[in-house]
Amino acid sequence: MNPPKAVCFENVSAEYRGIKDKNPKIFDGLDLNIHKGEKVALIGSNGAGKSTLLKLICGFIKPYGGRIYVCGEEITSKKPEETAKYVSLVYQNPEEMFIGESVGDDIEYAMRERKIPDYKSKALELIEMFSLKGLENKDARLLSGGQMRRASLAIGIALNPSVLLLDEPTANLDIATRTEVIEALNSICSKTETAIVATHDMQLVAEWADRVIVLHEGRIAADGTCTEIFEDEFVLEKVGIMPPEIYTLGKRLFGAQTLNPKEFADLFLREREEVLAI
Numbered sequence: 629m630n631p632p633k634a635v636c637f638e639n640v641s642a643e644y645r646g647i648k649d650k651n652p653k654i655f656d657g658l659d660l661n662i663h664k665g666e667k668v669a670l671i672g673s674n675g676a677g678k679s680t681l682l683k684l685i686c687g688f689i690k691p692y693g694g695r696i697y698v699c700g701e702e703i704t705s706k707k708p709e710e711t712a713k714y715v716s717l718v719y720q721n722p723e724e725m726f727i728g729e730s731v732g733d734d735i736e737y738a739m740r741e742r743k744i745p746d747y748k749s750k751a752l753e754l755i756e757m758f759s760l761k762g763l764e765n766k767d768a769r770l771l772s773g774g775q776m777r778r779a780s781l782a783i784g785i786a787l788n789p790s791v792l793l794l795d796e797p798t799a800n801l802d803i804a805t806r807t808e809v810i811e812a813l814n815s816i817c818s819k820t821e822t823a824i825v826a827t828h829d830m831q832l833v834a835e836w837a838d839r840v841i842v843l844h845e846g847r848i849a850a851d852g853t854c855t856e857i858f859e860d861e862f863v864l865e866k867v868g869i870m871p872p873e874i875y876t877l878g879k880r881l882f883g884a885q886t887l888n889p890k891e892f893a894d895l896f897l898r899e900r901e902e903v904l905a906i
């Protein structure tokens with residue numbers, strides 16, 4: 629039996645209001661089920677509809693047709709304030725999440741508004757968890773890119789959402805910060821039930837996701853595990869996506885499906901030992 633549904637789209641249609649009555653249709657009768665506990669990567673080329681899908685899940689935009697359920701409750705016409713107890717979106721641009729005077733204030737904000745008991749000590753825990761100690765009194769907009777990203781993750785999980793949505797969490801980061809963010813993502817995922825990440829970062833997909841959904845022109849072009857998607861040459865070509873280098877290298881050198889540097893290194897060492905033993 630499948631686990632309960634965290635997100636369910638039934639025949640969802642959505643469009644943006646266009647200029648001169650031309651409303652570009654983004655989704656036309658989309659069906660989608662995401663189950664509790666899944667770590668889903670949403671991939672697809674620019675304009676495929678990834679960010680729009682995340683905004684529909686958290687109620688920031690409304691469909692003109694169909695129904696959307698989050699954690700079993702219909703949220704199709706609910707306001708984002710009402711969906712915030714189940715679902716939270718970490719924006720692609722962290723600066724859009726900073727509305728307070730300081731990092732501490734931004735992290736406390738949603739908990740204070742909802743009168744969560746002990747919100748001060750919860751904020752301190754988050755500051756500790758995301759290595760933001762010493763920065764809590766700074767204006768979040770003045771932090772470095774990586775610090776901003778960590779602060780936005782702390783804000784995103786402050787209300788303990790059952791479903792966490794992240795829009796391109798590793799975009800524009802240097803390698804060290806990217807590694808930090810992936811580690812933070814892994815620790816978040818031990819706290820939150822379900823996570824959906826929209827991304828172009830195939831290495832993040834390979835290292836983190838247990839399910840990959842490929843969007844193409846508002847439709848689901850493919851849906852499977854990382855290896856199923858990376859092996860689907862037809863879809864990759866159609867959507868213009870390349871598997872991460874570690875995967876391609878693993879296949880070419882060893883004929884194996886290596887998803888992260890550790891798997892690759894283990895295989896490399898094993899092959900080397902076998903060669904030395906001959």
Ligand SMILES: Nc1ncnc2c1ncn2[C@@H]1O[C@H](COP(=O)(O)OP(=O)(O)OP(=O)(O)O)[C@@H](O)[C@H]1O
Pocket residue numbers: 644645652654672673674675676677678679680681
């Ligand atoms: N506010 C808006 N008003 C009108 N059209 C929009 C708006 N936001 C997005 N679109 C259009 O909706 C489509 C889907 O956009 P969306 O941002 O969801 O794509 P995406 O997959 O997130 O792309 P990217 O990888 O570039 O972030 C695109 O054609 C885009 O031009």
Ligand SMILES: [Mg+2]
Pocket residue numbers: 678679680795826
């Ligand atoms: Mg986007």
